[in-house]
Structures are given as structure tokens and as C-alpha cells.
Amino acid sequence: MRRILNIVRRDIKSGTRDWLVIYLAAAPIMFALVLKMLIPSVGDSTLNVAVYEDTPPAVISYLETYAKVIEVVDLDERILRMDDVFGVIVGDSGIEIVAQGNEMEGTVDLLKTIVGRYENQVIDLPIEVEFTDIGWIMSPMKLEGANLLIIFNTILGGMLILLNLVEEKMSNTISAINVTPTKRREFIIGKGFLGFFLTLYGGAAVVTILGFEGINYAMLFISVFAISFIGAIIGFSIGVVSDEPISAIASMKTVFIPVLASIFGAIYLPTKWLFILYWSPFYWAYDVIKEILLVQATWGQVFKNSGIILVITVLVFVGLRKKIQNGLS
Amino acid sequence: MIKVNGLYHSYSKDENYAVKNVDFEIAKGEVFGFLGPSGAGKSTTQGILTGLLPIQKGEVEVVGYDIRHPKREMFNKIGVSFEQSNVYGKLTALENLEFYRKLFDVETMKSMDLLKWVGLDHVANKKAGEFSKGMKHRLTFIRSMLNNPELWFLDEPTTGLDPAIASQIKDIVKEKNNQGTTVFLTTHNMYVADELCHRVAFIIDGEIKLIDSPRNLKLQHGEKFVVVEHLENDVLKKEQLSLDIDQDKARLNEIISSGKIEMMHTKEATLEEIFIKVTGRGLE
Numbered sequence: 001m002r003r004i005l006n007i008v009r010r011d012i013k014s015g016t017r018d019w020l021v022i023y024l025a026a027a028p029i030m031f032a033l034v035l036k037m038l039i040p041s042v043g044d045s046t047l048n049v050a051v052y053e054d055t056p057p058a059v060i061s062y063l064e065t066y067a068k069v070i071e072v073v074d075l076d077e078r079i080l081r082m083d084d085v086f087g088v089i090v091g092d093s094g095i096e097i098v099a100q101g102n103e104m105e106g107t108v109d110l111l112k113t114i115v116g117r118y119e120n121q122v123i124d125l126p127i128e129v130e131f132t133d134i135g136w137i138m139s140p141m142k143l144e145g146a147n148l149l150i151i152f153n154t155i156l157g158g159m160l161i162l163l164n165l166v167e168e169k170m171s172n173t174i175s176a177i178n179v180t181p182t183k184r185r186e187f188i189i190g191k192g193f194l195g196f197f198l199t200l201y202g203g204a205a206v207v208t209i210l211g212f213e214g215i216n217y218a219m220l221f222i223s224v225f226a227i228s229f230i231g232a233i234i235g236f237s238i239g240v241v242s243d244e245p246i247s248a249i250a251s252m253k254t255v256f257i258p259v260l261a262s263i264f265g266a267i268y269l270p271t272k273w274l275f276i277l278y279w280s281p282f283y284w285a286y287d288v289i290k291e292i293l294l295v296q297a298t299w300g301q302v303f304k305n306s307g308i309i310l311v312i313t314v315l316v317f318v319g320l321r322k323k324i325q326n327g328l329s
Numbered sequence: 330m331i332k333v334n335g336l337y338h339s340y341s342k343d344e345n346y347a348v349k350n351v352d353f354e355i356a357k358g359e360v361f362g363f364l365g366p367s368g369a370g371k372s373t374t375q376g377i378l379t380g381l382l383p384i385q386k387g388e389v390e391v392v393g394y395d396i397r398h399p400k401r402e403m404f405n406k407i408g409v410s411f412e413q414s415n416v417y418g419k420l421t422a423l424e425n426l427e428f429y430r431k432l433f434d435v436e437t438m439k440s441m442d443l444l445k446w447v448g449l450d451h452v453a454n455k456k457a458g459e460f461s462k463g464m465k466h467r468l469t470f471i472r473s474m475l476n477n478p479e480l481w482f483l484d485e486p487t488t489g490l491d492p493a494i495a496s497q498i499k500d501i502v503k504e505k506n507n508q509g510t511t512v513f514l515t516t517h518n519m520y521v522a523d524e525l526c527h528r529v530a531f532i533i534d535g536e537i538k539l540i541d542s543p544r545n546l547k548l549q550h551g552e553k554f555v556v557v558e559h560l561e562n563d564v565l566k567k568e569q570l571s572l573d574i575d576q577d578k579a580r581l582n583e584i585i586s587s588g589k590i591e592m593m594h595t596k597e598a599t600l601e602e603i604f605i606k607v608t609g610r611g612l613e
Contacts, residue, residue: 002431003431003432006428006431006432010417010420010428013419013420013424014417014419014420017419017420017456018419167417167419171415171416171417171418172411172413172415173415173416173417175381175411175415176409176411176415176429176469176472177432178380178381179379179380179381179404179407179408179409180404180429180432180433181401181402181403181404181405181432181433181434182401182432183401329381329383
């Protein structure tokens with residue numbers, strides 16, 4: 001343990017000398033803040049509606065059931081601002097929806113459904129329809145963006161491991177450590193520690209900044225911890241054979257392809273085609289983290305997905321073990 | 330301290346051996362020189378002895394440990410100084426030593442004392458990346474002393490250093506040896522080997538050609554000559570005379586009797602000359 005902490009302290013000291021650790025530690029926070037700023041509705045409830053001050057109270061009351069309603073004097077000015085706010089005008093010919101055109105996809109349809117139900121409530125239907133759920137629990141951009149950032153952090157963690165190893169390779173100091181009583185596993189744990197920490201800390205930073213409330217942090221911790229291994233293994237496998245940071249980072253960037261393919265595949269592929277992503281640990285991570293963020297995950301699902309991630313990780317490790325061992329010799 | 334028996338090593342894992350059938354033993358307190366040109370197999374042998382290279386064939390025992398099944402605690406007893414300086418450039422000299430110091434389980438020397446020993450104490454808090462080549466080399470060298478090793482591996486400890494620093498390094502090696510440290514010295518510098526080693530091994534093409542003390546080698550393989558510069562009829566003459574040939578001995582006496590000697594010195598065979606004679610190859 002003493003040697004592991006010594007290696008971790010050395011990496012922190014060395015990393016802070018050229019701001020590497022600072023940059024990588026700040027990255028998840030910066031990404032989350034940028035996401036929060038650039039996407040106006042990311043932290044909001046699903047729907048924001050502006051109405052004229054003379055709008056009938058019954059309409060306002062009805063809309064408040066599903067949306068945040070603000071009363072304004074200049075409706076156009078309010079709608080034209082950067083954020084996602086629709087205008088609702090009650091006129092002689094019925095209710096009109098005014099949109100700026102840059103609102104989040106699908107939200108206008110949602111508002112149409114809500115307004116339509118109000119306008120048609122007097123129609124005597126042959127069946128009785130109860131309107132209880134509009135199907136949206138959370139802003140999709142907030143959900144998917146946070147999930148992407150959390151998984152992206154595993155690559156940042158791997159990158160930190162990689163850069164620390166490249167420093168060792170460049171200065172040929174692994175040989176010097178190999179002639180001390182330091183055990184191989186102590187060196188690996190010491191070198192991997194900051195990568196794991198960055199991934200876990202990054203995940204916590206993302207959910208905190210983006211305002212996820214009521215999520216089970218233990219579930220999130222276990223799932224992120226499981227996916228951290230794959231980032232660490234990739235970091236080690238590239239780091240031990242690279243003696244130059246630029247080429248090492250370039251190699252690491254190729255990992256973004258399976259990460260992005262897995263996440264966007266999971267978002268856009270129909271359910272029947274999802275099996276083509278089953279090879280990817282990032283898909284399983286995305287799958288379970290999404291449920292955790294929606295506060296719908298069960299422990300069974302967390303253990304199942306984490307187990308699959310770890311099995312895939314072991315297979316990847318078996319494939320890369322020789323390369324890593326040789327690089328550390 | 331070291332027992333090597335039938336050691337072979339091939340990087341390509343075929344019959345192309347970098348080291349073949351190497352046998353030798355080193356006693357406690359000895360300074361043993363491994364002398365050979367670049368690519369002779371010196372560093373490969375040291376790599377195997379220090380566990381940096383896997384043992385493929387043969388038996389090796391280092392400070393009582395079978396190197397085929399090495400234990401990490403073995404490294405509390407040995408120190409390794411590398412030919413190429415390998416220090417953390419972003420850390421200061423003091424931080425470099427402190428980091429390695431904490432990796433050992435035994436009592437270690439104080440980092441500042443070591444830095445003082447090689448004249449680096451005034452730059453203790455300077456980043457090693459800003460050091461000159463010689464300073465980095467000295468830092469690498471003293472790092473190998475941190476754990477007060479019983480067995481000290483030195484790979485080309487004076488190569489590329491200016492004469493003053495090289496002399497300082499040699500003095501430290503002598504002092505540590507006087508305190509009981511066994512030294513395995515790998516070098517292609519015959520002067521260093523001659524000055525420091527109790528015994529030397531000549532290695533070439535992966536094979537040890539002979540092992541003996543520098544003195545014995547000079548007695549066995551060298552010829553005793555005296556070079557005399559003297560005035561004869563006001564003309565400066567230079568003669569090389571053998572101390573084993575009667576005619577030359579008589580001539581030497583004649584010159585000495587004439588009393589016009591300007592300069593006279595013995596000329597023994599150097600280790601390099603003996604190496605060339607024995608192996609047919611130079612040391613560079």
C-alpha cells in the first residue's frame with residue numbers, strides 16, 4: 001500500500017507540473033457546464049410555455065398541469081430568446097401555438113397533444129380517455145448528454161493512465177522501478193488509480209452539475225467502476241508501447257469510435273437490431289446508466305450489465321495481456 | 330554473491346544467441362569487470378542477472394536467490410545503475426531520490442547526503458529535466474546506492490562523463506567496495522576496469538573468452554618493455570627495450586651508465602592490448 005500511494009503521489013506531482021492532471025480533472029466539469037449552457041432546456045422541465053397576461057385562467061391552469069407557464073406582455077420577444085419557450089395564444093378561432101423553430105425536436109408535437117386535448121375536451125367521445133402520462137420523464141438531451149459524458153470520462157481516465165505510462169516509457173524509468181522491490185501489481189494499481197478516480201469523480205461531477213436528483217449513487221458508482229476497467233486496460237495497452245505522447249493520444253482517440261458507435265447505435269437503432277452492439281461494453285454501460293439516470297434501474301440490471309461489462313473486459317485483457325506484460329518489462 | 334552456470338539468451342528465441350554458455354562466479358566483496366565491445370553480450374548478461382530480462386537457459390543465483398524464481402525482496406539487496414540515465418524529468422533531483430527511497434523495505438541512505446556526495450546538492454530542488462547529461466548520469470548513479478546494496482550493478486558508470494566526474498565516480502565505487510559492497514561492473518573502458526576490478530572477464534560475441542585479474546593477465550599476456558629517450562652525440566634518441574631479452578637489458582644498462590637519459594618509463598601491456606591479443610577484436 002505504501003508503494004502504491006507513493007506511485008500515485010508521484011503521478012499527481014508530475015501531472016500537476018505540466019497541468020495534465022488539472023486539465024483532465026477539469027474536463028468533465030467543463031463538458032458538463034458547456035452542455036448545461038448550450039442546451040437551454042437541459043436542466044428544465046420538459047415544456048415551457050409563455051402566454052399573454054389576459055389569457056383565461058382556465059387555460060393557464062390546464063397548461064400548468066403539464067408545463068411551466070409564464071405570463072408576459074410581449075410574447076414575441078419572450079419566444080425569440082435563446083431558450084426553449086413556446087407561445088400559446090387563445091384566439092377566437094381556438095388556441096394557437098407559436099414556436100421559434102429552434103426548439104428541441106418533438107416538443108412541439110407534445111404541446112400540440114396537450115393543447116388538442118384541451119380543445120377537444122367538450123367533444124362527447126364514444127370512449128372515455130384518461131390522459132395521465134405524456135411519455136416524457138426527462139429532457140432527452142440531458143439524459144443522453146449526461147450518459148455520453150459519463151462514458152466519455154472512462155476514456156479520459158484511460159488517457160490519464162496512458163500519459164503517465166508514456167512519461168515512464170520516455171524516460172525509461174520502468175526499468176528503474178523493476179529493480180526495486182515494487183511488485184508488478186503494485187505498479188499497475190498505482191498507475192491505474194488516478195484513471196479510476198478521474199472516471200468516478202467525473203461521473204459524480206456530471207450528474208451533480210446537470211442536476212440529476214434522486215438517483216442511486218451506489219448503482220452509478222458500481223456501473224461506472226465496471227466500465228472504468230476497459231478504459232484502464234486500453235490506456236495501459238497503448239501506454240506501455242508508446243514512447244511519445246502525441247502518437248499515444250492519437251491511438252487513444254480511435255477508441256472514441258466504438259464509444260460513439262455504441263451510444264448512438266443504442267439511441268437510434270431499433271430494438272431488434274440492438275444485438276449488433278452486444279459486443280461493446282460501452283453499450284451495456286450506456287444501457288444501465290440510462291436507467292440509473294431515469295431512476296428506473298434495478299440492482300438486478302446493474303449487476304447483470306456490470307457483469308457483462310466485466311466479462312468483455314476480461315476477454316479484452318486476455319487478448320492484450322502479453323502486450324501489456326512485455327511493455328512493463 | 331553471483332553464480333552463473335551455462336547461461337544462454339536469444340532475443341529471437343532461436344539459435345542466434347546474444348549470450349552463450351556463460352559461466353562465472355563472483356565472491357562477496359569482489360569488483361568483477363565484464364569487459365567487451367558494444368554488442369558483446371555484457372548488458373544482456375546484466376539484464377538477466379538483474380531480472381530485467383527473462384532467463385531462458387542456464388542457472389543463475391544472485392545474492393542467494395535463484396533468478397528463475399526471483400522474489401521482489403531480492404531487490405532490497407541489489408542496486409542497479411543504468412548506462413542511459415533514466416530519471417523523471419518533471420521531478421527535482423531530491424524528489425526523484427525520495428520517490429525511489431520509499432520503494433525499498435530496508436533502511437535507505439539520506440537523499441541529500443547522496444546528492445552532496447556527487448556535488449548535486451546545490452541543484453537538489455531543480456527539475457532533473459533541466460540537468461546536463463553528466464548531472465543526470467550522476468543522479469542515476471546515486472539512485473542505485475539508495476538501499477546500500479550488497480551487490481551493485483554498474484553499467485558503463487563513467488561513459489560520457491568528463492574526467493573529473495569520472496574520477497569522482499571511481500572513488501565512490503572504491504569506497505563502497507572497501508565497505509564490503511560487491512560490484513559487477515560492465516564496461517568497454519579498459520582503464521576503468523584496470524583501475525577498479527579485482528578480476529575481469531573478456532566477453533565477445535556472447536562468449537566469455539577468459540577470466541582473470543588484470544595483474545595476472547598482464548603477466549601472462551604482456552611483455553615488459555622500457556621506453557627510454559636519451560641524448561647520443563647531442564641527438565635525441567628513443568628506444569624500446571625488452572626486460573626479458575639479455576641484449577636489450579645490456580643496452581639499457583649502457584644508456585643508464587651514459588647518464589644522458591631525458592625520459593624513461595615502463596610500458597606494460599594494457600588490458601586493451603591483451604583483449605585484442607586474446608580475442609582478435611578491439612574494445613570499441
